[in-house]
Amino acid sequence: MTQSGDECGRVPDPVVERLSVYSRVLTVMLREGAITISSADLSERTGFSATQIRRDLAFFGQFGTPGVGYDVWRLHARLERILGVDIERRVVIVGAGNLGTALIGYTGFREHNFRIVAAFDIAPGRVGVTTQQGVRIHHVADLGRIVADEKAEIAVLAVPVAAAQPALDVVVKAGLRAVLNFAPTQLAVPPGVRLRNVDLSVEMGALSFYLGQDS
């Protein structure tokens, strides 16, 4: 879920999340050569109800043709524009340990227009290294300058719990307003900053539910 330091929020977070899920599903369908998709198909592929999907898309002025459905290419293009992923987004990774290194190599980012332009750490053995993907690891002390030079917009925090709040403070000071946090802890978010927490125990909790159901 997304935390924000202010009260604004014209579009509820869960709607934004669903739009991002729809967009990902449509990317796969485009590759499969699909031309149209009904809200019932989208429901089957996402688990969200067809009513919910129609309501979400109508909110953004997208209306399917009755009996035909949505044009996959047009709906995908529209969603990418709404989400702002039709243009390249420049990303920095804070923390170049195992998780940070894994994220630098994550092919799903580049495929969706997210470009990792720099990584940061404080460990002497890591700072100064260039990864096999060509991403240079800098000292956190240089973050402000490099974020400005590289015109980065998104920070990903891949640091231990104890370092997460200081890391958030550093990226906020550098002017970044969108942050994805992997550390399993609650962070204090200043006004105007959007923080999304990736909580892997939520994913595991949902899986665990099915273990109980199926047995």
Add this chain to the structure above:
Amino acid sequence: MTQSGDECGRVPDPVVERLSVYSRVLTVMLREGAITISSADLSERTGFSATQIRRDLAFFGQFGTPGVGYDVWRLHARLERILGVDIERRVVIVGAGNLGTALIGYTGFREHNFRIVAAFDIAPGRVGVTTQQGVRIHHVADLGRIVADEKAEIAVLAVPVAAAQPALDVVVKAGLRAVLNFAPTQLAVPPGVRLRNVDLSVEMGALSFYLGQDS
């Protein structure tokens, strides 16, 4: 989202996901010493509407007291039981590269009753190693035997895209029925198996939306 190889599904996936989010929020509130919580408070902390939350909880027989709300301790205990995370769940990690190693060290799993009992790889430099958390890395060829010995229930796939389907096939053959997949690819899921895909580009897409809104 969760894929399943069969048509069952008494409770829709998005409901299960929301229950897992509520449970995580209540864990934090318990630590903060909260006694009661209203659906409006839960709405503010999760972004889901109060109506949605009341409907989800009523589905499982949980009714708040009007004007008071839900008892945090009781609701948390009930959700943990529904999700099956009130008992320890034993987990194996397939792939002991950067991501797998990061997951072995992820404190959020142990805190929520998920215990990593073994990891698997094929690289000679990794097999036979015991991590600093005391998790032994075995060869994938031994997965079936070790899953049985360790009574593992959940597999986490932390392998490259090209290895994801073979890895899924191996864990399914070993009898595992709940799988969390980090590889950004679509996998073919046999009947009776629940697969959750962690798609980090969905998270980034949602963040990207706010960049457009705030500027």
